[in-house]
Amino acid sequence: MDALTDLLRGVHARSATLCRSFASPPWSLRLAPTAVLTVVVVVGGDGWLHAEGHEPQRLTAGDVGFVRGRTRFVLADDPATPPQADLARDDCARWARGTRTYGLADRGDTTVITGSYEVDGSVPHRLLDALPKAFVVPCADGPCPALDLLSEEIAKDRPGQDTVLDRILDLLLVFALREWFDTRADAPGWYLALGDHVVGPALRAVHDEPGRAWSVADLAAVAGVSRALLAKRFTALVGAPPLTYLTEYRMDLAAALLDEPGATVDAVARAVGYGDGFAFSTAFKRVRGVRPSERRVVAVRV
Incomplete structure (x- = not known):
């Protein structure tokens, strides 16, 4: 067993709360995560991830952003756009099992998806401590099947859908972290x-x-x-x-x-x-x- 596989065993999406938001410029969503790790994806458009204490980072279609711990952040079409909605506070409408949809409009030019991961035990913190508080992993090799699958499955309401979405999030995490560490000169020694x-x-x-x-x-x-x-x-x-x-x-x-x-x-x-x-x-x-x-x-x- 390699170290990454071992450390990832304790990081899981379990009945993850997925938020799907539709937006058209100008748009800006503010989030105050409570999970150990939060994933953010901009689908069918682009945007910016601006985490507290960090410079804004661009998210284009296919990129995956992560925010670690309780670091507050904003997703927006432009870093200068003031927040229009607070997803940690506002009452999002319940959509399907374990999934919420917050509509800034009935439909939008951009779809934003956020999901969360929890951690079992102390072992995975060796992995999490090696990550920045907020970072973006570009999809460098073209199409990203896990993202395409997430976008497709989040719109469904079928038996076992909670499990399907959790597993997709887990797969997305593995792909993204492997890509992140492979391209970083400062990747952890292990x-x-x-x-x-x-x-x-x-x-x-x-x-x-x-x-x-x-x-x-x-x-x-x-x-x-x-x-x-x-x-x-x-x-x-x-x-x-x-x-x-x-x-x-x-x-x-x-x-x-x-x-x-x-x-x-x-x-x-x-x-x-x-x-x-x-x-x-x-x-x-x-x-x-x-x-x-x-x-x-x-x-x-x-």
Whole structure:
């Protein structure tokens, strides 16, 4: 398993609220998202994404914009157009299952679609933390089938439509993030390392079996190189030595497991490769700053 696949497993569209808005210039929609990640698409026209604290970014047909966290933003035909509607506050009419349509006009030159993603556990935050608060992924290779499918399916009302729309949003996220990281010189080290013939196999091995008692020698054998070469190259590309990365990743997994109902410290310790709760608690406290039992109390209260 590669790191991107592993991290994406916790980011899902679940009964996502999709807003479809029709607009003709001048138009401007203001949004205050509550989801961990919001996707914005301009269909059949173009527009601007202006997120709080960022310069306006242009969205042309086929581009996909993302806004992370509770960053307020405006979608408009022009950055100078003042907001005409607040989709976080205004009462949008219910349209189909899990979908809302807000009409600035009965029909418009531009269709704007927004959707949301939620996150399970702590692991995906390694992915989300590598993203800007707001960014636009251009559809560089021509037609974007996922966008075309979303535009088509959002207009339907058929059995299972919630699931269909959620899966399309998930697919759109994978395509967009892969394109984003592939074209960024500042992509996170763990992503760039996946294509490296030395570090890639070791990194995949860690994500395949995080609970295994890995040593640098074991990971070097997987990569087919010496321990010294793996340690040097892994640290240079990923930004941390192999066993440090393994420990940090295990603690991400552990934090997610501790949030599950009925989880015990001993069970979580075994799941992430520790023989006893004491050794696990020591490692967790060193990385996370609190003991697992303290984290568990907070998780239960939340």
